[in-house]
Structure formats: structure tokens, C-alpha cells
Amino acid sequence: MPKIIAFIDGSTYSQSVIDHAAWVATTIGASVDVVHVIGRRETTSMPVSLSGNLEAGAQETLLEELAEHDREKARLSRQRGRLLVDDGVARLLAAGATQAHARLRHGDIVEAVQELEADADLVLIGKRGEAADFAKMHLGSNLERVVRSSRKPVLVASRKFKPIRRFLIAYDGGPSVLKAIDTIANGTLFRGMPCHMVLAGKDTPEARGKVEASANTLRASGYEVEIHIEEGPPEEVIARHAEADHIDLLVMGAYGHSRVRSFIIGSTTSEMIRSVLIPVMLFR
């Protein structure tokens, strides 16, 4: 039985992550682990006192007071996390998933992904998290870290789940997207859905030949594939097509460039996830 891991954090995206998980689970008959990571507990930095003096046994007293502060906070975030995952599991089962498990972990989300993904086939995460700032169109700060560290395909859930009927493959000829095409050709998740394959670049016979070859891989598995080749910045071309053709899900290769490079010139992947309003499935 394939297995997916859905990460939720209590933000507005959590609902959508669960809905996406339900779609995948019911389509391919997967079991779902619903995971909430209780982030690194920020220890209190409330001044205990500004008195600047040291009474006898200052260290022990201070340790006790700080531990007391933290205990209360930790208890609350654990209770909240438990409610979140239990609720997620209940909704998955109600939606028809056969197997769903609740898991609660401490630490950093990237560590949790690395530890849990080993026996999973897909990682699910919301486009933005609790801490992200909507006004600035920021992506969740954890999203890129998770995608970069994960060895499994990552499905990035959009704000609200819509039934998936058509999907688009952002074709760039890289090894990641070829892997994506292979996985889709052999899998059942997108079976029967029309596929649009879009290449942002010059329409040369060579480019077209490559796209055709990939399209034929999919066609051989019974997919109906439409090819578009158009010049322009990838994120704009893809976003335009996604909107015009009522695409419900975008598939692409992720973060082909080094961190340093994307730090300086920005990452196409992040740009793309930001500019489309639909879920994105990333392959590395």
C-alpha cells in the first residue's frame, strides 16, 4: 500500500492539505500519516526581573522559574497539536480513506520530513504556513527547505482544494521533470485526466522533438496530451496557460539550482509556486 505523509500546522492551509490527502488516498488507495510538528519551543524571554542582583542560589531559582514558564506553553502546544492531527485523521476517514494515522513530533519540520519520509511515496505540505505573511505574497519559509531536503515528490497544497480534472506539466527538459513524467506514466493518480505539457522557450524543431518524445511516453500509458510551446518567462507562460486551460494541478521539477544561486537571482521554482493559484507537485 502506498503511503503519503501530510504535514499540517493549524493554518488555513491545513484543511486543504487534508482534502488533498483525501483525494490522493482515495484515488490510489494510500495510507496517510497526518503529522504535526511542534516547532522548536521558543523558551520564554520574558524578563523574570530587571533587578540586576544575584540572590543566594540565583541559578537554581531562575532555572525553576523559566522551566515553569516553558512547561505551561509546551503543554498547550502539545494539546493543540493533538487536536489538529486527530481532527485531520477523522476527516480523512470520513472522506473515505482506509488508513490514516495521527503523529505528533517535536523539532524542526525539515528534520521531521527526513525522518518520516523514508517509507513514504509522497509528501504533502501547505503552500504557506502559520507564520507566513500573506500581504507580501511570501511562500511559507519552510516550503523551500522541505522541498530541497526531501527525496520524495512533494505535493504543495493550494489554499482551497478543488477536484483535480486536468493537469499541466511544466516541461524544461531537466532530469527532474523527466522523472516526474516517468512516475506519472507508471502511476494511477492522474489516470484518465487530460494533460497539458507546456514549454516556455523557443519553438525549435529540436525542442519540439524532446517534448513530443516525453508526450509519447505518457500517450503510451493512455494519457491524452496537448503540447504548447511559447516564448517568455516560465512563470508567466505557465501561469497564463494554467488559467486559460482551467488546469487544476501543476507538475514540475524543483530547485535545480544551488541555494547560493537562487539566493542571488531568485528561484524559478519559488516564483512559479507563487504565481499559480493551484496545487503544485514537485519532483527533484
Add this chain to the structure above:
Amino acid sequence: MIEFMGRMRSEWFGNVRADVLAGLVVALALIPEAIAFSIIAGVDPKIGLYASFSIAVLIAFVGGRPGMISAATAATAVLMVTLVRDHGLQYLLAATVLAGLLQIGAGLLKLGYVMRFVSKSVMTGFVNALAILIFMAQLPELTNVTWLTYVMVAVGLAIIYLVPRLTKAVPSPLICIIVLTAISVVFNFDLRTVGDMGELPSTLPVFMIPQIPLTLETLMIILPYSAAVAVVGLLESLMTATIVDDLTDTKSDKNQECIGQGIANTATGFIGGMAGCAMIGQSIINVKSGGRGRLSTFLAGAFLLFLILVLGDFVRVIPMAALVAIMIMVSIGTFSWSSIRNLTTHPRSSSIVMLATVASVVYTHNLAIGVLVGVLLSGIFFAWKIAQIFRVTSTLSDDGRERTYRVEGQIFFASVDDFTAAFDFKEAIDKVTIDVTHAHIWDISSVQALDMIILKFRREGAEAEVVGMNEASETIVDRLAIHDKPGALERLMGH
């Protein structure tokens, strides 16, 4: 890279409001300490004040433990007294630079690892000895003085301990300084003031190279001091880092801290400051005031110099009694009072280690020697305890002619005497079998002891045989890396 920038951002600006407040509180508390520690070392207050500024500011950037406060300290100051007295300030500055370089070396060699040999009892002894040293350093200010000084110190202590019961929003040591200074100025008391103790900074520190002859002789003079300062500085810093780790429930990079302390000291020597290290008391005050980030350490140093430069004239008239009161508070706050209570409940060996550490520091005024004594004693006590974990059982064959000795447990230099004594050489038998399959033979002493036992049996005319020697001697482990080999531990524990 993004990861690193993100970490730096949170370590610097993750807690701005509380860090600013805490930095200010700490700066106010650093001033009297820096002055007091300069006086301990026998140099002008400006040497300690420059040092505290520069160490705090630099360690904020290069240290491995955000939120820990480093500055001129008592632990390092007491080590340099004779150097200053015999050779003067320039040698102190050179020794500071060298101590820093030694610390950088220790950090690069990852010697923070050695800290694991410093047991809890030794640490407690270190802390207690430090508290006693700080207190003893105040004694010159309390001997051969008028009754007025005692009254002032008593009033100061009363303010420090009682004001926080009324308000926790204002640092009580600051109130102590202001009130005592006001009293002494208004009544024109004839008391010793900070101004009497030497020169205060009037400008920002400037870069200068210590004026010493660059000869081997100079090196031989400063090296012992530098080495002691480097060791003590790292010990107190790593110990304080552990305390801050525990208080804030976060991790620190101990090797980075070693290198950071080294960089801070090296640079400090070049701007005319004395060597320092992390401060237990100040770091606790910082955490208590809400300081968590590098910003709090940086601001503690920056505020310190700013206050001194702006308020120099005020600082000059502060009566020494006010500083003495504050230092008594630091000493009381640093001392581990629970360790006295624990003397009755903890194992006697750990109490002896703690007391021996304290005693040797108080006697030598050198915390490094105290720690060395403590570590050696704990090692001996540990060996002594482990030496008791062994057993020799024996069975006589039915015909009474053969005896089999079964040896189990730890056989090493400390247990060979008991080991040898466990055999009965008077018994007249034909054959002796010594089964060492389940013994841990740790060293050559035990191998030799075994040889001697066999020889003795032979002399009595018995035929002696050792069984399981190969398995047992595998436990002579000289390389620490045995855990790298698969199954090594199982083989070792299987005996």
C-alpha cells in the same frame, strides 16, 4: 547560506526588546565588576573597562553561545597579579594576546571535548572557589578602614537585597551606587573612591602593540601566565555556556566558543585591555533580565563604554564601598549554597573532590590548579570504585585434586592486589584452572599479575592453566575508536 543568515538573524534580532533592556541592566552591573577586577589585577580601572567593552562586543559576533556575557573576570584577573607586579602592564597585555592565541588553538583542536573529564563535583568546586576568590579580593577594601566604610557597605547590601522586593523594574545595584555616592558626596565623607584607584577611560580604546622585547625570555615570562589564563578562561566559559544552555534550554557550539574567546582576548590585548572570559553571575543576570540573543551581549559592552565615557566624572566619585557591596552580592550569588547542604547527602568521594578543588584554589589563587586537582582526584576515586567490581569464585573437583577459579569483572592496576589475594596458594592440589573468559583485563598490570599467579602455583607444584585468555585480553583497549568496528562493543560486553 540562507540557513546561516537565518540563524544569524534570529540569534541577533530574534528578541530585540528584551535584549536591549537586558543589555542595559548587564552593562550597569559590568561597570563595578570591571573596575573591581582591574583593582584585583593591580592595574588602572580603564584596563578592565576597555577589556569588558571589547570582549563583550567581540564575543557577541564570534562566540558560540548567544546570550552569554563575557568580560574582564575575577577568575583571570587573580592569575595576573604577580605578572603585573613584577613586570608591569605591557607584559599583561602581551600575555592577554598570547592567551587568546592559545585559546584559538584549543578551539581549532576541538579541546572542548576534554571538558567531559571535568565532573559535576569539580565544577561545583570551581564555582565555589570563584565566589570565595571574589569575596577575598574585597578584603583589602575592608581592612584598616574606618567604621564608616562598614556602615556604607551594609547600607549598600541592604539596598541591593531589599529594593527588588519593592520593584523589579530597576536594577538594585544601580540604586546602591547612586544612593551611596549621593550620601558620600553630600556629607563629604572621607571615603576611598573609584577615582583613587587609578585612571578611567576618557577616549575610545585605540590599537596599540604591547611594548615588550620580542625575545624568548619574554615568552618564557608570559607563557605560564597565558597558559593559566587560557585554561581558566575556557573552563569558566564552557561551564557558563552549559549553565546558559540549561537555563534557556537551547544548544551552544562549544568549539566555536573556545575560538571566539580566543579571538576576543587576542584583540583585547591589542587595544589595551586585560584578558577575560565568560562570567557566570553576569550571564545569569542577563538571562534573568530576558536577554537571549547576541544583541544583549553586544549592547552590554557598547552601553558599558558609552556610560563610562559620558559619566566619567560621576564614576570617579563612586565610593569603593558601593563596589564592595556589589561584589559581595556577586560572590554570594555565584556560590553554590546547595552544595553545602549536599555535603551530607552526596557520596563522600564527590564531596572530597569538591572541597579539594576549593581548597587548592584558595591556597594557590589559581583556578586551573584547582580543576587539575579535582579532575585527578575524581579519576582516582573512579578507578577505586571500579576496582571493586570484580569477583573470583572457585570450585574444587570431586576428587579434591583440581580447583577451577572463575574470574569475573574489572582487572586493572587498581584491582590487581585484590585479584592476586583471591587465590589460595597454600592449598595442595594437582591442577589449577583459571577461567578469565568473563574478566575484563584492562592493562599490562593485570596481565603481569596473572603471569605471577600461574608462576606461584607452579612453584607449589601444581599444574596451572589459563582458560579464555584470548577473549579477556581483547579488552585491553588502547584505541578509543573501538566502537567503529562492528560488534566490538558486543564482544567487549560479552565477557
